[in-house]
Amino acid sequence: MLKETNREAGASKQAIVITLILCFIFAIIEGFDLQSMGVAAPRMKAEMLLNSTEMGWVFSAAVLGTLPGALIAGRIADSIGRKKVFITSIAIFGLMSLMTPFTKDLNSLLLVRFLTGLGMGGALPIVITMVSEAVPEKYKATAVSAMYCGMPIGGVLTSVVALSLTADHEWRHIFYIGGIAPLILVPTLIFFLPESKAYLNKIPQVTTQKPSVLNVLFAKPRVVVTSSLWLSFFGTLLVLALFQNWLPTLISGLGLDKQQASYIQIGFNLGGSIGVLILGLMLDRLNKFFIVASVYAGILVSLIGLAYSNSASSFIFFATCCGMFVIGCQSILYTLAAKYYPTEMRGTGVGAAVAVGRLGAFAGPLVAGYLLGTGQSEIVVIASSIPMILLAAISALILLRKPEHSVNRKEPLGTMTSSL
Numbered sequence: 011m012l013k014e015t016n017r018e019a020g021a022s023k024q025a026i027v028i029t030l031i032l033c034f035i036f037a038i039i040e041g042f043d044l045q046s047m048g049v050a051a052p053r054m055k056a057e058m059l060l061n062s063t064e065m066g067w068v069f070s071a072a073v074l075g076t077l078p079g080a081l082i083a084g085r086i087a088d089s090i091g092r093k094k095v096f097i098t099s100i101a102i103f104g105l106m107s108l109m110t111p112f113t114k115d116l117n118s119l120l121l122v123r124f125l126t127g128l129g130m131g132g133a134l135p136i137v138i139t140m141v142s143e144a145v146p147e148k149y150k151a152t153a154v155s156a157m158y159c160g161m162p163i164g165g166v167l168t169s170v171v172a173l174s175l176t177a178d179h180e181w182r183h184i185f186y187i188g189g190i191a192p193l194i195l196v197p198t199l200i201f202f203l204p205e206s207k208a209y210l211n212k213i214p215q216v217t218t219q220k221p222s223v224l225n226v227l228f229a230k231p232r233v234v235v236t237s238s239l240w241l242s243f244f245g246t247l248l249v250l251a252l253f254q255n256w257l258p259t260l261i262s263g264l265g266l267d268k269q270q271a272s273y274i275q276i277g278f279n280l281g282g283s284i285g286v287l288i289l290g291l292m293l294d295r296l297n298k299f300f301i302v303a304s305v306y307a308g309i310l311v312s313l314i315g316l317a318y319s320n321s322a323s324s325f326i327f328f329a330t331c332c333g334m335f336v337i338g339c340q341s342i343l344y345t346l347a348a349k350y351y352p353t354e355m356r357g358t359g360v361g362a363a364v365a366v367g368r369l370g371a372f373a374g375p376l377v378a379g380y381l382l383g384t385g386q387s388e389i390v391v392i393a394s395s396i397p398m399i400l401l402a403a404i405s406a407l408i409l410l411r412k413p414e415h416s417v418n419r420k421e422p423l424g425t426m427t428s429s430l
Contacts, residue, residue: 025204029144030153032203033137034160035195036100040130041164041279043107043188047072047123048255049172049275050181052268057181064116066379069255071120072127073375076368079131084361087136088354092143092206096136097199100192103129108189111182131368135361142348143206143356148294151345155290158341162282162333165254169275235350236362238409242343243367245402249309249395250336251371253278256378260388261325270322274329281330285338293342299410302342306403308335310396317392343367346409370398 047054047069055065079099087095106126113119138154145153171184257278261271292301312335315328344360351359378391 022207025207026144028202029140029204030157032195032199033141033157036133036137036192036199037157037160038164038167039188039191039195040103040133041161042168042191043103043126043130043164044161045165045168045254045275045279046107046184046188048258049168049272050184051255051259053181058116058119060116061383062379063383064379065259066376066383068116068119068123069251069375069379070372071123072130073251073368073372075124075127075129076131076134076371077365079128079133080135080361080365080368082361083132084135084139084357084359084364087139087357087361092136092140092357093199093203096133096140096203097196099129099132099136100199101129101196103127103133104189104192104196105129106189107185107192110185110189127368131364135357135364138344138348138360138364139356140206142345143353150349151293151342152290154345154348155286155293155338155341158290158337158344159283159286162279162286162337165279165282166276169272169279173269173272232350232359234412235409236359238405238412239343239347239350239363240366241405242402242409243347243363244370245398245400245405246336246340246343246370247367248370248374248377248398249313250340250374252374252378252391252395253332253336255375256391257329259382260378260391266322266325270325274322274325277326277330278333279337281333281335282337285334286341289338289342290345293345299407302339302406302410303403305335305339305342306399306406309339309399309403312336313392313396313399317389340367343406346406350409350412 051065051069054060060068083095083099103126106122106129109122110119110126113122137157141153141157142150168184168188171187172181175181175183258268258271258275261274266274289301289305308331312328312332316325316332319325319328343363347360347363348356374395377394381391381394382388
């Protein structure tokens with residue numbers, strides 16, 4: 011009996027390790043693709059004769075695709091399991107990313123990037139859910155942060171690849187890599203990724219009592235939680251997407267060359283990796299309210315510093331700080347979203363928050379493109395993100411005033427209990 015228990019414990023630990031490693035690899039790949047368009051943009055824009063407004067739509071097309079992707083995938087994952095939906099989403103975004111360099115005009119480029127976003131949007135809430143469900147409660151923030159650390163690492167790899175490309179037409183190589191990598195990962199996930207144990211333990215409850223979407227999101231204990239999460243996700247992801255897509259172009263517009271812009275992008279992502287790891291560890295051990303307030307204060311200081319930088323070294327420093335706080339903050343929000351919804355509702359709750367966040371990510375590049383298209387300076391573009399960060403900060407702090415145990419349960423929402 012003792013040997014059998016030990017074997018089960020060993021198998022459980024092995025499943026946790028495999029889940030974390032595979033999800034981390036996926037995060038690197040998604041991080042690579044998330045920033046591939048931003049890095050390729052200056053060369054793509056010149057070759058395809060696109061203006062700033064059109065590039066804003068190209069950036070936002072993938073983000074727009076993540077909205078239905080996150081909503082639909084999160085809901086389906088609560089019904090049929092995390093693994094199937096996760097793998098299908100990765101296959102879609104890999105194929106579409108691989109097709110990006112073969113597009114010949116703006117319309118086909120917009121369509122392919124939208125479908126790329128559909129796959130990415132489907133995978134993101136699932137990977138957050140799987141990681142949070144793989145580990146004990148006290149390690150959730152650390153585990154999600156460690157996984158999410160892969161995304162800025164992927165962004166660093168994108169910039170490194172861009173630095174190695176000398177000819178302007180070689181921007182296509184970025185998408186070849188970004189498309190082939192997830193397709194290679196798919197068979198590995200099929201054979202080795204275990205289904206979420208928390209989901210398997212909840213299967214009878216999930217299949218017999220499936221709450222409606224409205225019940226999941228807006229039952230009485232979760233009204234404040236859902237509203238606060240949505241506003242925080244929207245504001246923070248708006249700023250993150252703006253910098254992921256437009257930072258190289260903004261820096262080039264301020265007089266720095268392409269190589270310096272790539273180094274600044276690397277600094278942004280390296281700062282993100284550091285921030286994600288440190289903040290995840292701190293969130294599991296220190297006062298959450300203090301950590302979140304400090305992080306948003308750090309974002310504001312970094313944005314102001316970046317807007318008024320006047321040398322390559324100061325740009326690199328503040329871009330690194332900006333990445334550390336903005337990317338680290340988004341990792342914190344993913345952790346909080348997973349904590350505030352019970353297992354049988356987690357995919358839907360996290361998926362909805364990610365989808366709303368992607369609305370912000372959709373708006374960010376469009377706003378930047380519009381401002382640049384009307385002749386506004388790069389400083390104005392950077393400063394325009396400050397009000398959204400203030401809104402996100404206030405919402406996140408309101409959320410943290412709500413104890414997790416008071417909302418992490420099912421409660422009916424009047425008569426709206428039919429499955430949607």
